[in-house]
Amino acid sequence: MVQLLARLPGLGPRSARKAALALIKRREELLVPLASALTEAINKIVVCQECGNVDTTSPCSICSNPKRDRSMIVVVEEVGDLWALERAGVVTALYHVLGGHLSPLDGIGPDRLNIKALVERAGSGDVNEVLLALNATVEGQSTAHYLTEQLSGAGVEVSRLAQGVPIGGELDYLDEGTLAAAIRSRKRL
Amino acid sequence: MVQLLARLPGLGPRSARKAALALIKRREELLVPLASALTEAINKIVVCQECGNVDTTSPCSICSNPKRDRSMIVVVEEVGDLWALERAGVVTALYHVLGGHLSPLDGIGPDRLNIKALVERAGSGDVNEVLLALNATVEGQSTAHYLTEQLSGAGVEVSRLAQGVPIGGELDYLDEGTLAAAIRSRKRL
Numbered sequence: 001m002v003q004l005l006a007r008l009p010g011l012g013p014r015s016a017r018k019a020a021l022a023l024i025k026r027r028e029e030l031l032v033p034l035a036s037a038l039t040e041a042i043n044k045i046v047v048c049q050e051c052g053n054v055d056t057t058s059p060c061s062i063c064s065n066p067k068r069d070r071s072m073i074v075v076v077e078e079v080g081d082l083w084a085l086e087r088a089g090v091v092t093a094l095y096h097v098l099g100g101h102l103s104p105l106d107g108i109g110p111d112r113l114n115i116k117a118l119v120e121r122a123g124s125g126d127v128n129e130v131l132l133a134l135n136a137t138v139e140g141q142s143t144a145h146y147l148t149e150q151l152s153g154a155g156v157e158v159s160r161l162a163q164g165v166p167i168g169g170e171l172d173y174l175d176e177g178t179l180a181a182a183i184r185s186r187k188r189l
Numbered sequence: 190m191v192q193l194l195a196r197l198p199g200l201g202p203r204s205a206r207k208a209a210l211a212l213i214k215r216r217e218e219l220l221v222p223l224a225s226a227l228t229e230a231i232n233k234i235v236v237c238q239e240c241g242n243v244d245t246t247s248p249c250s251i252c253s254n255p256k257r258d259r260s261m262i263v264v265v266e267e268v269g270d271l272w273a274l275e276r277a278g279v280v281t282a283l284y285h286v287l288g289g290h291l292s293p294l295d296g297i298g299p300d301r302l303n304i305k306a307l308v309e310r311a312g313s314g315d316v317n318e319v320l321l322a323l324n325a326t327v328e329g330q331s332t333a334h335y336l337t338e339q340l341s342g343a344g345v346e347v348s349r350l351a352q353g354v355p356i357g358g359e360l361d362y363l364d365e366g367t368l369a370a371a372i373r374s375r376k377r378l
Binding site: 076077078080081083084085087088089090091131132133135136137140144148157158159160161162163164165166167168169170171172174175176177178179180181182183184185186187188189 | 265266267269270272273274276277278279280320321322324325326329333337346347348349350351352353354355356357358359360361363364365366367368369370371372373374375376377378
């Protein structure tokens, strides 16, 4: 158990031992419920065949929600990014989870990501806009570049997130690239 | 000396005592040069009458540089913000330092900031655009709002920095406001 716990992100060998002891000590309130939650996850959690989200149903609760705007697809790298956007409550449209970003050095090419299904969804006729909500990292942006090319024949508008000063950001603490992007994309008032 | 050092930002009473001892111990290599640097600052450093920057001349080396684009004024809150933009090398135009932001609770109204001179400069005829490069904080943005009103009669374009995902930013670590701004101002590709 310690060895498996240590393989969780954020837990080292020492904190894994501590976690294991806490589980054993608090058998009824922690160990038993966690064991049954993990078993439930094995049986119930599935990957949505539409968008790649994880949920207890496929299509997931977002894809099957009739209130969602079906004319737009928000493309994210990971399910964690989808959760971040849902927490913020800023997306009313559907998602598409790539499952990572292109990374030739790690052997992750286009065929390893959920790209083919995205191009098919974008060309289905319902969709007007594909918003590439990828990280502002080198890998995220080169993936966005590749996707833009792949989507060029789908007859949809392709957009990306705005880059600039984060809310609450003070100029003195920002890096050069962000300051340059913020000036380049300045907005008329 | 300890009491005065303790009033510097970033130094508490304890670190001020340490700094004082270090100065006394290293008399020739630290105390004497620092004393003369401070004296030199008293005699030489002036506030630029044009833009509010600090330099050894007025107009400052930026205002008097013939290579600078005189059709645009970049408005910043503090000289530290001007330095940040100069470090990034992303501004080829002139600056205007407000000397802070509006803060009614602290009794800082428009008359306490370098606003009148800005409106005069903007209306002088040479200027086409005023870029409000203020912090993305509540105070910075309400100051930007006030300045936009004040500049409405000057016949110049008023713009602000783009807000969005900072370069290198990952969605999972960004706050709701930034995600909302990044989606709202998304760019067509």
